[in-house]
Amino acid sequence: MKIALLEPQASQSVLICDTLTAFGYQCQSFTTVKELQQQLRRGDCALLIIAWPMPEAANVDLIGWSREKLGHDLPLLLIGDGVAPDAFAAALDAGADDYLMTPIRAAELATRMQVLLFRRYPLPDTSQQVQYGHYRFDLRTSLLTLNGEPIELTHKEFALALLLFRNLGRPLSRATILETVWARDLDDDEMPSRTVDTHVSRVRNKLQLRPEHGYRLAPVYSYGYRLEQVTE
Structure with a gap:
């Protein structure tokens, strides 16, 4: 299962990707909004993680773009450092699903991701x-x-x-x-x-x-x- 990560800081990107890999996910990291948007248009990721706030983007607009172009089924997790509660509230109102504050704890990150993934992709109820x-x-x-x-x-x-x-x-x-x-x-x-x-x-x-x-x-x-x- 592929996870897309938007994180301009190399050290934080490595930490998150190493954590995801250890829990059995594939992590594809991007440093700019443009790179991320080009990749997401292909629609081949199961969950999106965004460092919050992004210095190069109108952050709520980035979430709005994700929802408009990719729909509301793609789980979106924010990871923030020193972000005011009002800013996270605005992001959740714009369409984000959840957020985590740094420093990142591996177990908590994996748990939040698993919950989001199971909510979005529940086990099928079929006769198989x-x-x-x-x-x-x-x-x-x-x-x-x-x-x-x-x-x-x-x-x-x-x-x-x-x-x-x-x-x-x-x-x-x-x-x-x-x-x-x-x-x-x-x-x-x-x-x-x-x-x-x-x-x-x-x-x-x-x-x-x-x-x-x-x-x-x-x-x-x-x-x-x-x-x-x-x-x-």
Whole structure:
């Protein structure tokens, strides 16, 4: 998945791109608005990150251009340093989806991006069956089988298992899992992070996510979880 970054400062650009690469994304960095606009006209990026404010542009106009030319489906994340709250409010009103203040923390950046991506590109609700090794997901009936044998799962456990397999090898934060699987069923205060840990443990046990079945569900320290494929 390709992420476009508009950042004139080389050091900050390298930091952000290194972070995105570590979490399994492709990062294409631009230093000028003109370069970015030429690339985005091709429509081949999944999310746009803009350093805020940009010295060469009327910043709100840049967001307006993005929405006019690229539509409202492209997630747009701002990263700012010393920006007044009113300026961010104007940017959000103009069409930005979210913002982060520097200094950038890798885990927070990845979480904000994952939430935006899952909001814009939700998992399809179709009648297809999806196969991952010996695991088969029936998306119409929410039935999961292992080697042809059904596994008894709750709706949330099925959604969590599917989310993990669809992001095989990519770390998923607890916040992203809550946002995607629970879809704001409860307020944050009512949905503690241990809910995720409990469901992950159940999914690990019920799906027998062990090396002999080709997969390992591993914790990512102080962040979340990653489902890994185990090769012989």
